[in-house]
Amino acid sequence: MTRLGPAAPGQLPEGLGLFGRRVGYTLARQSATVLVSLGLVLFLARSLGSEGAGAYSVSLLLPTFLAIACSLGIPSANVFLVGRRRFPTRRVVRDNLRLWAVLSVVGLVLGVALVAWLHDWLFPGVAVPLLWLALATFPVTLLQLQLLGILHGVQDFAGLNLSTALIPVVGLVAALILVGGLGGGVGAALLAYGAAQVAGAAAATRYVRRHLADRGLASSAPTTPFWRQAVDYGWRANVGNLVALLNYRIDLLGLNMLLGASAAGVYAVAVQFVEKLWLIAGSVSTVLLPRIAELEGDEAARLRLTPLLARWSLLVTLVAAVALGLVAPWLAEPFGPEFAELPVVLLCLLPGAVVLAHAKVLANDLAGRGRPGLNALTALLATLVEVGGLVILVPRLGTAGAGVASSVAYGAQFAVSLHLYGRVSGSGARAILRPSSDDRRLIQHAVRTVLRRFPPPAR
DSSP: OOOOBOOOTTSOOBTHHHHHHHHHHHHHHHHHHHHHHHHHHHHHHHHHHHHHHHHHHHHHHHHHHHHHHTTTTHHHHHHHHHHTTOSOHHHHHHHHHHHHHHHHHHHHHHHHHHHHHHHHHHSTTSOHHHHHHHHHTHHHHHHHHHHHHHHHHTTOHHHHHHHHHHHHHHHHHHHIIIIIISOOOHHHHHHHHHHHHHHHHHHHHHHHHTTTTOOOOOSSOOSSOHHHHHHHHHHHHHHHHHHHHHHHHHHHHHHHHHTOHHHHHHHHHHHHHHHGGGHHHHHHHHHHHHHHHHTTTOHHHHHHHHHHHHHHHHHHHHHHHHHHHHHGGGTSGGGOGGGTTHHHHHHHHHHHHHHHHHHHHHHHHHHHTTOHHHHHHHHHHHHHHHHHHHHHHHHHHTHHHHHHHHHHHHHHHHHHHHHHHHHHHSSOHHHHHSOOHHHHHHHHHHHHHHHHHSOOOOO
């Protein structure tokens, strides 16, 4: 096994090349996914209008919320426990399927209750049949998340990337057929979403089956069953996941309640653009979490790896945010006059998106150390700030007020994540932000790699 650990003086940490290749593969997949996803966003916004796009986005909050709330954090536990190589993969898959069957029933019952009794309060302006369609996608979404967690844990990034990349592609093709070709509305768009989730789950199933012969690397069999350890770790991680989801989506839900589906549609499109800025941080975090879990007992390697990656994620995200801000005034034109507020909302969201990229990397380090509960605290604080900001700013600033509230909340999350990581790792907040000799070596390594692949022409 390639370990990323201490290196000789003047050298980058051992194993960083393998880590970098995995990040590169993930980044390439996510980059392609971004283009397809933005194409889908543009197509649905043009086809459905701001009100239809808002109803579509708000409807999908239901299965998304249920998939996180009812998963008990099993997908996160799969990454952590499988990453430590203590259980045979066959046993992991068996327990996951049993848990999925139970949790699917629980989630469907809860979803039916929410639609039947709280529809007018939670989803005003959204037709009930749309919510039933959205709810039907919940079980397959939950299965997909659990299977992707297993692939993530065994560090099968080829299977993970191909499975996740297939989802937006199928979603776009299905939307073009059902909405564009057949003239369907929001319901047809939700059917396209469901088809994409089925395709992702099918692909993940195929790749997980390749690992069923893996018997794990533990020296002795664990005395506690996998499902029990998964639930024990997962519920703590799930609190953070659930609160983080509320933090990321409560602005959309609040806008729909306060200003209606049209404002929610404009905001949802702006969020789609901003979330693409987390491309680098997301790619790094995807590879970092199982690696940090694998490096248990090698604190020196952890302390070199995470700060280096967090700093560069922040820098690259900042550059991308500046570029997006410069072109923001022209982004509304392809979507039509109903999206005239899009540039202003986008500019309000950008500052928070930049600092959250750094916080995401630190959060995955804490999760890899077995401390997911700390991420729940930071997400809870950010959610409280977000709710307060929505109540104060939306009545005064309209849709842009939600963007300002989100940026302030993300800034608070960044500050608390920085503090908690410094306390847990013992490195201090300044060491996380201050460039080190590893940054210079990383630049030199990148330049040498580029020159080897693309040598200058001989004179």
